[in-house]
Structure formats: C-alpha cells, structure tokens
Amino acid sequence: MYERFYGLRERPFDLTPNPRFLYLTGGHAEALSNLQYGITGRKGMTLLIGEAGTGKTTLVRAAIDAVAGPSVRCVYLNNPVLTREEFYEFLARKFELSAEAAASKARFLFELEAYLAERHRAGGLTALVIDEAQSLPHELLEEVRLLANFETETDKLLPVVLAGQPELAARLEHERLRQLKQRVALRCDLAPLDARETASYISGRIAIAGGDASKVFTREAVQVVYERSGGIPRTISVICDNALLNGFAVGVKPVGSPVVLEVCRDFRLPQFRTADLDVRGQKEEEEASAEAAAVEAAAEPEPVRAAARGDGRVRPPREENDERAVRPKRVDRPDRGLFSHYSKKKRFRFFG
Secondary structure, eight states: OOTTTTTOSSOTTOSSOOGGGOOOOHHHHHHHHHHHHHHHTTOSEEEEEEOTTSSHHHHHHHHHHHHOOTTEEEEEESOOOOOHHHHHHHHHHHTTOOHHHHHOHHHHHHHHHHHHHHHHHTTOEEEEEESSGGGOOHHHHHHHHHHTTOBOSSOBSSOEEEEEOHHHHHHHTSGGGHHHHHTEEEEEEEOOOOHHHHHHHHHHHHHHTTOOGGGTBOHHHHHHHHHHHTTOHHHHHHHHHHHHHHHHHHTOSSBOHHHHHHHHHHTTOOOOOHHHHTHHHHHHHHHHHHHHHHHHHHHSOHHHHHHHHTSOOOOOOOOTTOTTOOOOOOOOOOOOGGGHHHHOOOOOOSOO
C-alpha cells in the first residue's frame, strides 16, 4: 500500500522469517555460525536462547537454508506442544518411515536407527530442529535427549537444535533435566539490539526493499523506535510498518517522531530507560577494558609490577632459554577465525 509512496519495491518490515532480510549483529552472526557448525559438525545438541522477537526463527531458517543440499535432511518442528504419540507420528512422517513406525515407539526407534545408520554410511546428514522449544513438555524433552543418543563410535547420527526463549534455559537448570543439559555441546544467546544496531536494522531492511532510509525515517523517529521497542527486532518491525502506513495516510515523508509516537501509544508501548537499554554495551566495554588491563599488566617489567603489588620485591630476570621464563599471561578469546567467512556482514549506515 505504501511502497510506491516511499520508493520501495516491497514491504520491508513484514513479520515473516524471510532470510533475505536477515540482519546480523555480532551476536547474531556468531549464533548463525554455531547453528551451522552444530548441524554440519554433528555436535549432538545445540541450544539457541533469545527473548521473543529477537530473531531465533529467522536464524534457524537461515541455518537450514545454508546447510541444505542433496545429502542433507533437516526435519523442522515449530509447534512442539504435542503428546508423545503425536511427536513420534510427526517424526515418522517427516523421516518417511512406515505406518507401523508412526503407531509404535518400539517400531519407530528400530526403523529410525536403521535409517540414520544407512544415511550416515552413504555420507548423508540428518538433523532435527525444534523451534519454540520452551513449550516442549518435560516428557518430550527427555525423548529428545534419548533421540540425540543415536551415534557411532565417531559421530552423532542425529544432531539436534533446540531454539527457545529464556524459559528453556531456566528449565535446563532443573535437577530432572541435568542429563539433557550435559549433552548441550554448543550454546548461543541472542540479546536485543543497541541504538546503532537498531538504526542499521531499519536502514538495512529498507535498502533490501529498494529504498533510501534517510528519505523514509528521520533520525528522531529512529531514536523513538529504539526507545519504545527495547531493541527487539520484531517490535521494531511492527512499529516501523505501522508508522509507514500512518505516514502514507497523512502524506508525511520522511516519517518523523510524532507519527512513531502515535503508533507506540496505539500499541501501548512504554519508553524504556536509555540506561536499561545500554547496560549490555557497558558490560562489554568493561570486560574489554579488564582484558586489556590484564594483558598490559602482564607485559610490564617486573619492577613496575612489584611497585603495583606494594611489596618492593623485584624478581631477578630469567634467561630467554630458561623454560621457567616468565611469559605474558595469556588471555583466552573466542576463536572466530574458523567461521570468519560467516562474520563478514554488510554494515548499513543510517545516514551517509
């Protein structure tokens, strides 16, 4: 409806999990890499945690699309509120097992094990991806754990991805689910976007839809979107889509903060405090500063460190070939080199 008015080829803020509109922050890029590695590396169980609307389903679909191929079969379940019998019937149909397997758990397990072993010998990859996993009944979480036990001496035959809201992570802390938690080989958590990422998210989607962000929203409008959405991508899209519709109705271009505020009032969206929104960025800066200080302190000469200790003791220098020679303290950092090609994402600048 408003596309032509704002110079767009298509609507940029639809709520469907379209991988074309996937915006990768550093955390999202790392999560996508983990999902792909968890599936292709047969890592057993991979856990993706994020608040509602942070992009879990879009990431899961992007990962499935990325690993897709003739020898890959990913079964995707996005409504796991099922009984045990319904769960096995669903899997039997998706894995194309017999009708008897859909009606009998024993028959299902027998046929599935043979199916997975045959595909593995042929070089195939089979995976199970469960979205909205926080809604899985306890008995099904236990069934999923047992399904993940299919393995050879060297490989897992059925890698499993569980994507869900923080309630899922809380449930895994329960004593009854300790065995499932121990089988989680990879875990990634999605955080809300900060102010800069929110602007990039908006401008990136507009660019993909063929528009110019600076001619669609003002700076002030983007700031209001960030403050009222809390950095949640789904809420950002809802606000922007309705703001464009209202702006088109009154003939406003670019959309300013008054139009956005009107939409937020209609949706009863309160204003988040900036301090609350930026706490994640502050923590990251503090951690980075602590790491830098540790590296700098380790590299300082011994007299300087002795003065810092306040004991006045200076240890004699060691020879370079002495195995006991003091070396700078190592500060471990995540090795991103393995997945560097996934981290190269296009950055969108909102203005200029």
